[in-house]
Amino acid sequence: MSSLAASASYPHRHLLGIEGLSAAEITHLIDRSELFVSQNQGADKKGGSLRGRTIINLFFENSTRTRTSFELAGKRLGGDVINMSVEYSSMKKGETLIDTAMTLNAMNPDVLCVRHPESGAVKLLSDKVNCAVINAGDGTHEHPTQALLDALTIRRRKGSLRGLVVAICGDVLHSRVARSNIALLNTMGARVRVVAPRTLLPTAIDRLGVEVFHDMKRGLADTDIVMMLRLQTERMAGSFVPSIREYYHFFGLDYAKLAVAKPDALIMHPGPMNRGVEIDSEVADDIDRSLIRQQVEMGVAVRMACLEVLAENLTTRNAAAVEAGR
């Protein structure tokens, strides 16, 4: 695929969120990801399309899994990957974030993969740099590569996303994964439900194009995909939900609740899982139904595709700039 074709299919400089992307743009990213899946399963995992490129993983929030996934993705494309962990608590907000961005910008990186505990912080940073920025999760806003890897995982098993009934269950209130997935699934023609106690749902969630349920058996009835979310137990403390045992009793995914879903319904979880809190261990480990391992695998491929597409766009832009300056 030529770089010009790529820029035509994903004409954005950054990947800040799913919101606002078209079905064609999403499809393009997933299609590109597909190419890397088999490469990653082979013995020689290394390509060269990012040779000479510098990718900085800038994480203001701890995340071993996502950071490793981005790191592997960059290295498998032959890029130079640097991990920067910034102790958020030691950092002042606003100006200092921009200071960090300016400092990094001066080092001329090509792609920044940024995770930040505050919604919108990645967008703010992207406005200040010349390189491409990938949102690796900002606050409770978006986590676009997670939604893309979920979409790739589903598509590989179900063929298409169109018409599927997907239930997103659990702590939607604090979940950026849920927001990105709702946007993506709606754009791709799936029917989305959210299932949670009212205290774990944001206001006006129904306006995001989802059906709202507060009862697992009703919410899971005839679903194709059940996406469980991590209950952020540190936020629980008796205020959002009273206890783990109550939460598990009413909202934990076990075979009894899953029985009302379609017989071939698949289970997903962005990880890390709380076994016995939001999901029963047996269900999580059910190789016929659980896609949780595949999600992790798809994650690397999706991040490779995103890095490559953005790097290509950057080349096109630079070429265009040179052309314009001539």
Added chain:
Amino acid sequence: MTRVALANARLFDPATGRDTPGGLLIVDGRIADLGPALFADGVPEGAEAIDCAGRLLVPGLIDMRAQLREPGNEHQENMATASQAAVAGGITTIVCLPNTDPVIDDVALVEFVRRRGRDIGLAHIHPYAAATKGLAGKELTEMGLLAEAGAVGFTDGTRAIANAGIMRRALSYARTFDLLLVQHPEEPTLSHPGGMNEGEIATRLGLPGIPAMAEVVLLERDLRLVELTGARYHAAHLSTAGAVEAIRDAKRRGLPVTCDTAPPYFALNETAVGDYRTFAKLSPPLRSDGDRRAIVAGIADGTIDAIASDHAPHDQDSKRLPFSSAASGIIGLETLLPLVLELAHQGDVPLARALAAVTAAPAGILGLDCGRLAVGAPADLTLIDLDRPWRIAVDRFRSKSKNSPFDGRPVQGRAAMTMLGGRVVHRVAD
């Protein structure tokens, strides 16, 4: 098959408006048939016949708010003495507050209360569970599991859920399972350290007052949170005109809101405190006569759905103290019926409305399968001697505690017989 035939009664059912002479047949603890012509050909063979002598046969009273003090303070009351007091007062269902020791905030305690009630076998006892752990107002209880175990609603009892954020979350969480939240509407930062109604009398007595606004402010806040969350909300023991008006307005706006009051708030006013009488110290406090009249009007027009005894037994040690130090609350199980009837006798409230407030209304609010005279309903019944005059004499009460400001008050009407599931659990010798 056990059959009981109640003949020659005045069938009076506030739920349906039925008021007719007739009979009622009980088969295996449930109402099998009723009507004017039921025993025209005589009482069926093999049935135990009871002659009601034309007295009023109503659904057994449901008291939706009582403190039973068990577990933890059995020297003040226990479930057995409370049950005896209840059935003597025509009450067949008691809903008890969770402010026991330990607090009813755990599944095992809900099960304990229900089992004790069943073992005693005089009246049905349903518990409310605490809305927050330990009634501390900070962390929600396991509402879903507690409801499955038999809690009929959630409340912090005699304490308001004061923190607006916690209240919002409690309502929101309760709505998930369509559970009822019951509030003691009193803003603690306004009521503390008061002991009686704020006003002229408190000023004269030199007692710190509790403004009527303490009730109104918290209630108005809650009603806005109900608007936000859509949860079922019940305000307990309203005492002020402002609160009645707030509920009236909320109902007009279609909010899922109900409320109750208790006899002292329509039968007494703040003058009862008189000479520092601690038996007239209540929470909320007895209010002005204008408030009292507004409560009566609220009952009459149905703004106030229910009347509860608000039974709060205290021993002498808790009451024989300087006014400010004395405990709040009075007993009420055995005075509920005569004081409710007083509303009708005085012509303030129609009899059917007054009795609906202690039968059909609380049953509806709590979702209980009782409170009506209907085929299939449990035969929890009260036979009322409507006009019989008597004088309230606390020393004859079954309740362990005797703290009542109504001692000596002449009243009219009492429970002549009380039946639970077709079984006579109380009967007055004529």
